[in-house]
Amino acid sequence: MFLPRLFFFLALFASLIFPAFAQDALLTGQVQSQGDKAAIPFVNIGIRGKNTGTAADANGNFFLRIPPSQANDTLTFSAIGFQEQSLPIAQIIGHQQHTFLLVEKPTALHEVVILGRTAKVRRIGTTTHNPFLWGRVDNRETHDIVEFVKFIPLRNIPSELLEAHIFLRYPTVDTVTFRLNLYRAKEGFPGERLVEQTVLVRTAVQNGWLNIDLTKYTLKMQDDFFLGFEFLPGKKIAGPLSTKKFAAPILSYGGQFGGAAISRTSSLGAWKREPGASLSAYVTVKQ
Known part of the structure; x- marks a missing residue:
């Protein structure tokens, strides 16, 4: 017993x-x-x-x-x-x-020389969208981020970034907050950050191309890179801390056949590649 x-x-x-x-x-x-x-x-x-x-x-x-x-x-x-x-x-x-x-990071500016010739303004990336292709930023009641990136091939040509563009559709919120990140290209995925400068954007959204002015940041580059659109959590919902949630923006973003879409849905999380369609986003540069 x-x-x-x-x-x-x-x-x-x-x-x-x-x-x-x-x-x-x-x-x-x-x-x-x-x-x-x-x-x-x-x-x-x-x-x-x-x-x-x-x-x-x-x-x-x-x-x-x-x-x-x-x-x-x-x-x-x-x-x-x-x-x-x-x-x-x-x-x-x-x-x-x-x-x-x-601890604050000491930053050294990398000089990029734009040659003394008549500069040309170019658009690099995907400048069109297919009406039958889109991705979605869901209202997951989460406190985390959603980020997707676009590969920008500069091909070692000194370039000054003038604007960033992304095609959005059917937003159900008036404004969104997101951060633009520039990543080194590493084995087909985003690697380390290239620019230690915060490009934080809070803007009204509607159907169509969203254009972000970059001239005030003086971003000069010549290496290929990934441009990241990191959508940040919305405002907190009132309630005890243990039950607080964030209202993430609800919107769709455009795509085009070909290439691959790369995104992640968590801070410092793993990047996910989905072949067959690419993000409708591009940059306007002066070369």
């Missing part, structure tokens, strides 16, 4: 303990600059390559649920103009850390 009773108590103990370990861990906090302790807006926070991530809000605040299977992973904080910081999740939970400081 002893062994069955012992087994019963062990089973009861396990049923009480295991659910506690099976719960998600909720991380909350604010990301600040180490220098002046100012909040850093829209920081990408996530487990690299595992599609678990979030984006801080305009005040640097964030929350993120970590499933038990990823409790021993490392959380990375990435912001334009700052050095990345990676911390073990177990350490964050153990120390009950809620403030995260990032």
Whole structure:
């Protein structure tokens, strides 16, 4: 009779303990600059390559649920103009850390010389759209990002970026907030950021081409790169922190047959390639 009773108590103990370990861990906090302790807006926070991530809000605040299977992973904080910081999740939970400081990154400007000849304005990318092809940014009630990229082949020609363009259709919101990212091309996918300069756009949207003026950023390049359109979370919905959600924009973006569409749906997540159609987006450059 002893062994069955012992087994019963062990089973009861396990049923009480295991659910506690099976719960998600909720991380909350604010990301600040180490220098002046100012909040850093829209920081990408996530487990690299595992599609678990979030984006801080305009005040640097964030929350993120970590499933038990990823409790021993490392959380990375990435912001334009700052050095990345990676911390073990177990350490964050153990120390009950809620403030995260990032160190400003010293940046060296790479000079690109535009030759002293009559400059030409060119459009590079996909300048047309097929009415039967589109992708969708869903209202997933998420606090994370949606980002898709367009390959821009400059072919080693010195170029000044004047405008970025993307075809949007059927938006159900008046305005959207997104960030333009420029990535080095690496084995057919976006690699490291090329420009440590924040290009943040909050703009009204409607059917048709959305044109973004880039002249004030003085972006000069000559290497092939990926141009990323990173749609950021919308405003928070009122409620307790543990239940707050974000209203992501709802819209569709145009496409054209040929090539491949590359996107990701999580901060620092894995890029996904879908062959057969490419994003209707291009840049206007001066060469």
